[in-house]
Amino acid sequence: xxxxxxxxxxxxxxxxxxxxxxxxDFKRNKYLYLLILPVIxxxxxxxxWPYYGLQIAFxxxxxxxxxxxxxxxxxxxxxxxxxxxxxVRTMRNTLLIxxxxxxxxxxxxxxxxxxxxxxxxxxxxxxxxxxSYIPNFIAMVVICGMIKDFTASxxxxxxxxxxxxxxxxxxxxxxQYFRSIYIISDIWKDCGWSSIIYVAAISAIDPMLYQSAxxxxxxxxxxxxxxTLPGIRPTVTILLxxxxxxxxxxxFEKIILLYSPAIYETADVVSSYVYRKGLNELxxxxxxxxxxxxxxxxxxxxxxxxxxxxxxxENSLW
Amino acid sequence: MxxxxxxxxxxxxxxxxxxxxxxxxxKTETDDGTIGTSSGTEPKEDxxxxxxxxxxxxxxxxxxxxxxxxxxxxxxxxxxxxxxELQRITGINVEYVHPADYDxxxxxxxxxxxxxxxxYRWERQYPGGVTKAIADGVVYPLNDxxxxxxxxxxxxxLEENPNFASMVKTLDGQIAGFPFxxxxxxxxxxxxxxxxxxxxxxxxxxxxxxxxxxxxKAFKDxxxxxxxxxxxTVPFIIGAYDTNHSNFNNGYYxxxxxxxxxxxxxxxxxxxxxxNKWYQEGLVDxxxxxxSREMVESKxxxxxxxxxxxxxxxxxxxxxxxxxxxxxxxxxxxxFPVLNxxxxxxxxxxxxxxxxxxRSMLGxxxxxxxxxxxxxxxxxFAYSEEGVLLNEWGIEGVSYEKKSDGSLMYTDNIYNNPDGxxxxxxxxxxxxxxxxxxxxxxxxxxxxxNNDPAMVNAVKTWSISKSAQYTMPFLRESAEDSEKLAGIxxxxxTYQEQxxxxxxxxxxxxxxxxxxxxxxxxxxxxxxxxxxxxxxxVHFSK
Numbered sequence: 001x002x003x004x005x006x007x008x009x010x011x012x013x014x015x016x017x018x019x020x021x022x023x024x025d026f027k028r029n030k031y032l033y034l035l036i037l038p039v040i041x042x043x044x045x046x047x048x049w050p051y052y053g054l055q056i057a058f059x060x061x062x063x064x065x066x067x068x069x070x071x072x073x074x075x076x077x078x079x080x081x082x083x084x085x086x087x088v089r090t091m092r093n094t095l096l097i098x099x100x101x102x103x104x105x106x107x108x109x110x111x112x113x114x115x116x117x118x119x120x121x122x123x124x125x126x127x128x129x130x131x132s133y134i135p136n137f138i139a140m141v142v143i144c145g146m147i148k149d150f151t152a153s154x155x156x157x158x159x160x161x162x163x164x165x166x167x168x169x170x171x172x173x174x175x176q177y178f179r180s181i182y183i184i185s186d187i188w189k190d191c192g193w194s195s196i197i198y199v200a201a202i203s204a205i206d207p208m209l210y211q212s213a214x215x216x217x218x219x220x221x222x223x224x225x226x227x228t229l230p231g232i233r234p235t236v237t238i239l240l241x242x243x244x245x246x247x248x249x250x251x252f253e254k255i256i257l258l259y260s261p262a263i264y265e266t267a268d269v270v271s272s273y274v275y276r277k278g279l280n281e282l283x284x285x286x287x288x289x290x291x292x293x294x295x296x297x298x299x300x301x302x303x304x305x306x307x308x309x310x311x312x313x314e315n316s317l318w
Numbered sequence: 319m320x321x322x323x324x325x326x327x328x329x330x331x332x333x334x335x336x337x338x339x340x341x342x343x344x345k346t347e348t349d350d351g352t353i354g355t356s357s358g359t360e361p362k363e364d365x366x367x368x369x370x371x372x373x374x375x376x377x378x379x380x381x382x383x384x385x386x387x388x389x390x391x392x393x394x395x396x397x398x399x400x401x402x403e404l405q406r407i408t409g410i411n412v413e414y415v416h417p418a419d420y421d422x423x424x425x426x427x428x429x430x431x432x433x434x435x436x437x438y439r440w441e442r443q444y445p446g447g448v449t450k451a452i453a454d455g456v457v458y459p460l461n462d463x464x465x466x467x468x469x470x471x472x473x474x475x476l477e478e479n480p481n482f483a484s485m486v487k488t489l490d491g492q493i494a495g496f497p498f499x500x501x502x503x504x505x506x507x508x509x510x511x512x513x514x515x516x517x518x519x520x521x522x523x524x525x526x527x528x529x530x531x532x533x534x535k536a537f538k539d540x541x542x543x544x545x546x547x548x549x550x551t552v553p554f555i556i557g558a559y560d561t562n563h564s565n566f567n568n569g570y571y572x573x574x575x576x577x578x579x580x581x582x583x584x585x586x587x588x589x590x591x592x593x594n595k596w597y598q599e600g601l602v603d604x605x606x607x608x609x610s611r612e613m614v615e616s617k618x619x620x621x622x623x624x625x626x627x628x629x630x631x632x633x634x635x636x637x638x639x640x641x642x643x644x645x646x647x648x649x650x651x652x653x654f655p656v657l658n659x660x661x662x663x664x665x666x667x668x669x670x671x672x673x674x675x676x677r678s679m680l681g682x683x684x685x686x687x688x689x690x691x692x693x694x695x696x697x698x699f700a701y702s703e704e705g706v707l708l709n710e711w712g713i714e715g716v717s718y719e720k721k722s723d724g725s726l727m728y729t730d731n732i733y734n735n736p737d738g739x740x741x742x743x744x745x746x747x748x749x750x751x752x753x754x755x756x757x758x759x760x761x762x763x764x765x766x767x768n769n770d771p772a773m774v775n776a777v778k779t780w781s782i783s784k785s786a787q788y789t790m791p792f793l794r795e796s797a798e799d800s801e802k803l804a805g806i807x808x809x810x811x812t813y814q815e816q817x818x819x820x821x822x823x824x825x826x827x828x829x830x831x832x833x834x835x836x837x838x839x840x841x842x843x844x845x846x847x848x849x850x851x852x853x854x855x856v857h858f859s860k
């Protein structure tokens with residue numbers, strides 16, 4: 001790239017074979033190749049090398065025997081999981097929490113960004129934005145500690161409800177409250193931060209559009225509905241596809257920080273099950289099998305969502 | 319040019335030779351899990367078999383969880399007088415590693431980063447127990463070291479106690495670790511309530527379930543937020559209904575030579591009915607499902623709670639803390655409740671089981687240890703007479719002294735510590751006699767430990783029990799059965815724990831009882847019962 005012309009003029013091309021092309025390309029752009037090397041290495045080491053370890057999902061892995069010597073057991077761990085009591089429960093909980101998050105957690109940042117866009121006082125707008133980002137920088141452990149404090153039987157929420165004569169409820173030991181607590185705290189933590197991308201997308205909309213709409217007599221509501229929203233639609237679609245691709249996955253950190261056996265019924269998800277199975281029960285193979293199954297489901301969903309989106313709207317990941 | 323090549327070649331050759339020489343020295347693990355030393359490097363005279371102190375500059379890493387009595391004044395066992403004395407006697411340098419919590423155990427093994435020695439309840443915490451840990455190659459079996467004479471004291475103990483020896487051996491005769499050998503077992507947990515309140519309310523110490531109801535109700539009416547509080551491991555009323563909770567021995571027990579799973583019995587349902595009623599009426603802590611031990615102790619000390627399941631040490635610690643807020647503070651131990659006055663209480667507990675069981679503390683030499691012989695010598699020391707004295711009593715003349723009649727007594731350094739440390743905290747400075755570990759207990763210690771009449775009384779009160787006839791012996795299953803159990807037991811336990819809490823916390827939850835029984839069966843309860851029955855039949859036929 002740096003000296004393309006010079007080399008071309010100096011050496012006439014004898015053959016256009018692939019290997020020759022690769023060679024010359026490599027020679028010409030060796031510094032670019034060098035630049036990208038760490039990235040390739042990163043992917044090979046951290047994203048492709050682990051595939052080698054995936055084989056333990058089909059084996060009865062024992063640390064003493066290692067990857068290669070552990071005996072093969074085929075799909076035993078998968079069928080065990082499908083037949084187990086935990087299959088339906090963990091899948092249902094994972095899906096439900098994700099769907100609620102999609103409905104409430106995905107829409108709030110959009111609404112928040114739209115509202116911010118309507119704020120005319122710039123100082124106030126910046127202030128609100130900054131404040132809304134702060135929770136994102138608090139560590140998950142701290143957040144969960146706060147949630148526990150707020151929902152404790154002598155916590156803030158119970159003290160307020162007690163003023164109205166309501167019974168004390170230990171929210172985190174009642175399964176029916178878990179999902180709400182999870183979603184609400186998630187929105188509180190992520191809403192501001194996730195809205196950044198929409199604010200950016202809104203600011204990229206051509207101001208001329210608004211001006212001409214005003215001339216045509218559109219009020220603020222109509223402007224939002226007909227200009228702002230369509231303007232950010234590609235962003236929304238892409239993010240939605242990505243989100244749907246993760247419908248079957250939910251990080252275990254927050255779950256295991258909040259749950260207890262009393263609320264497994266609604267709080268135990270696939271990843272927390274994998275965590276318990278693998279790291280508490282040392283059942284690595286069964287744990288890997290469940291994890292693999294979960295990833296395959298996610299992958300299938302992502303492809304499905306992308307295909308649907310490509311057909312329905314014109315936006316898609318690929 | 320030629321000379322340069324020659325030079326490079328010679329350097330390469332040297333490196334290569336060095337490498338092979340080093341490989342020759344490295345200990346190799348053969349397929350059957352025994353330790354073999356590559357030929358040619360076998361030392362003529364074993365430097366590690368001689369008497370203590372050994373001459374070695376090897377430093378072993380030793381993993382175990384700190385007891386609160388130890389962590390009160392130390393950040394590492396190595397700082398204590400005990401560790402210095404142990405180093406002086408054995409000549410072995412030890413670096414102690416203390417995990418922040420027990421979750422680390424599984425993580426360390428998963429990452430294959432085991433320290434040389436790990437002390438933990440291996441039979442229970444390693445799925446599949448010691449048998450599986452050896453099969454997985456995580457720990458060394460000791461047989462080789464025993465034959466070569468690295469463990470004279472422990473071997474001697476096993477020879478003299480064939481019954482104990484038969485329990486620590488796996489089915490194929492391997493011995494894995496250095497267990498805690500208790501002298502005699504005591505029930506170290508049981509119900510305790512505020513004696514001053516009982517007097518104030520003109521009530522006597524409750525005996526039956528009905529008595530307890532009256533007492534707890536009276537506490538509630540008095541304005542106590544949580545009349546009874548404890549972590550949700552086990553309901554203390556369980557024995558009154560003549561059954562067993564999943565917390566002990568996973569819920570299994572013996573009735574007329576048959577294995578029974580307590581949590582699936584009708585009696586268990588009756589227990590739940592009472593327990594649920596108490597919870598719904600606010601007699602049991604509203605935070606029952608999530609409360610921690612620290613919270614329990616703070617609630618008890620501040621008068622937010624009126625009764626709990628206590629340990630003997632609570633009678634000094636808790637009372638001391640409680641007197642700060644209420645000078646009349648008094649804690650009394652109660653017998654485990656019964657249904658009808660005059661019945662013998664029952665509360666299944668390790669104290670009634672075999673001396674070696676799933677909860678036994680085991681010091682194990684992990685496969686990462688490069689000098690297992692030295693580790694074996696170090697651990698074996700604890701089973702010598704000198705070792706027992708150091709582990710249980712500390713240093714003669716400093717922490718204990720021999721009386722003229724041969725009995726031992728702690729010094730005032732321990733009983734009335736000049737720095738104001740508690741009894742157990744001061745013991746932690748000189749010994750490990752405040753908890754279990756990879757050593758042998760001294761039968762003389764109990765009397766010296768419990769010189770406080772309240773403690774002695776509590777242990778006596780709680781020990782009144784008919785549980786011994788119900789407790790399962792320690793059974794070892796075959797590798798095949800072990801794998802089956804490893805698949806079912808954790809799931810059964812997870813589900814049962816959760817169902818138990820739901821039954822307690824939710825109103826009218828017992829209408830789901832049949833569904834619960836069905837789920838237990840679906841998970842594989844019957845399979846586990848069959849396996850245990852089979853093992854038990856073999857055990858009884860011996």
